[in-house]
Amino acid sequence: MVETKGSVEAPLDNSADPVSGDPDVHVRCSGVGKVFVSSRGATRALAGVDLVIERGTFVCLIGPSGCGKSTLLRIIGGLDTPSEGEVDVRGLDGRQPRPAFVFQEHGIFPWLTVRENVEFGLRMDGMRRTRRREVAREWIHRVGLEKFASHYPNQLSGGMRQRISIARAFAYDGDLMLMDEPLGALDAQTRALMQEQLLELWERNRTTVLLVTHSIEEALLLGDRVVTMTARPGRVKGEMRPGFARPRSMELEARADFAGMKAQLWGSLRDEAETTLLEGDR
Numbered sequence: 001m002v003e004t005k006g007s008v009e010a011p012l013d014n015s016a017d018p019v020s021g022d023p024d025v026h027v028r029c030s031g032v033g034k035v036f037v038s039s040r041g042a043t044r045a046l047a048g049v050d051l052v053i054e055r056g057t058f059v060c061l062i063g064p065s066g067c068g069k070s071t072l073l074r075i076i077g078g079l080d081t082p083s084e085g086e087v088d089v090r091g092l093d094g095r096q097p098r099p100a101f102v103f104q105e106h107g108i109f110p111w112l113t114v115r116e117n118v119e120f121g122l123r124m125d126g127m128r129r130t131r132r133r134e135v136a137r138e139w140i141h142r143v144g145l146e147k148f149a150s151h152y153p154n155q156l157s158g159g160m161r162q163r164i165s166i167a168r169a170f171a172y173d174g175d176l177m178l179m180d181e182p183l184g185a186l187d188a189q190t191r192a193l194m195q196e197q198l199l200e201l202w203e204r205n206r207t208t209v210l211l212v213t214h215s216i217e218e219a220l221l222l223g224d225r226v227v228t229m230t231a232r233p234g235r236v237k238g239e240m241r242p243g244f245a246r247p248r249s250m251e252l253e254a255r256a257d258f259a260g261m262k263a264q265l266w267g268s269l270r271d272e273a274e275t276t277l278l279e280g281d282r
């Protein structure tokens with residue numbers, strides 16, 4: 001039985017930002033807004049997002065479809081810019097931030113082998129061939145793809161391709177993992193296995209993670225914090241700190257307190273999901 005330090009009544013806390021200037025703050029979003037302008041008009045994706053992530057924390061972001069989760073992740077990763085507000089991402093010990101991305105699909109290069117894909121970021125970094133082979137071998141081993149190191153992605157299953165992507169992100173040794181529904185396209189069994197694998201990999205190196213998911217169970221299982229967002233325009237609605245002791249395992253899902261937290265989170269998300277459903281693609 002895994003112990004929990006959390007409680008079923010863990011409140012949805014809207015005021016979790018640590019004091020300004022906290023040295024452990026890794027990511028700080030202040031009043032972040034985003035408006036996309038296209039020939040169809042302007043779409044406000046985000047409005048006034050305030051979010052602080054402490055270094056080494058695993059944060060899961062959930063919210064209704066189209067509320068701007070991916071947009072926020074991309075802005076934090078420097079792939080897009082906010083229309084308003086500020087994003088401050090601090091590298092470790094004053095160094096340049098090193099974000100690593102894991103996307104649901106399209107994240108790997110079909111023309112590169114598994115090994116070349118895992119080595120990609122390291123090659124871009126200028127790491128010497130022998131060393132990057134070593135690092136790639138280690139991570140390919142950790143995600144159980146040794147036998148497939150010379151295969152191309154189209155020779156592998158969806159779950160294996162996602163493992164390449166996760167191995168590549170960990171091999172790159174980024175200080176901030178930005179994961180956009182990394183397990184979303186997988187069948188239920190593969191997803192459960194990958195969640196366990198992700199937990200195990202993360203528990204070894206405890207880098208900061210921001211993971212977008214549609215699954216409340218996944219968020220509770222993986223996250224130190226589960227941050228909920230409102231319907232579009234997205235802003236932070238609240239958060240829960242599940243508090244389950246680590247290392248964690250899937251057994252957590254069978255517990256009564258897990259079910260209680262799940263119900264509480266769903267209660268918080270339900271109105272937002274309904275708003276999204278009723279208003280459609282405004």
Ligand SMILES: Nc1ncnc2c1ncn2[C@@H]1O[C@H](COP(=O)(O)OP(=O)(O)OP(=O)(O)O)[C@@H](O)[C@H]1O
Nearest residue numbers: 036037038043045064065066067068069070071072
């Ligand atoms: N490049 C873009 N140009 C125009 N609109 C965009 C662009 N990217 C996102 N949007 C719009 O911004 C809103 C937020 O999109 P985003 O993908 O961030 O939401 P999401 O919460 O990640 O959605 P989902 O859960 O369905 O993946 C949506 O209405 C989307 O159509």
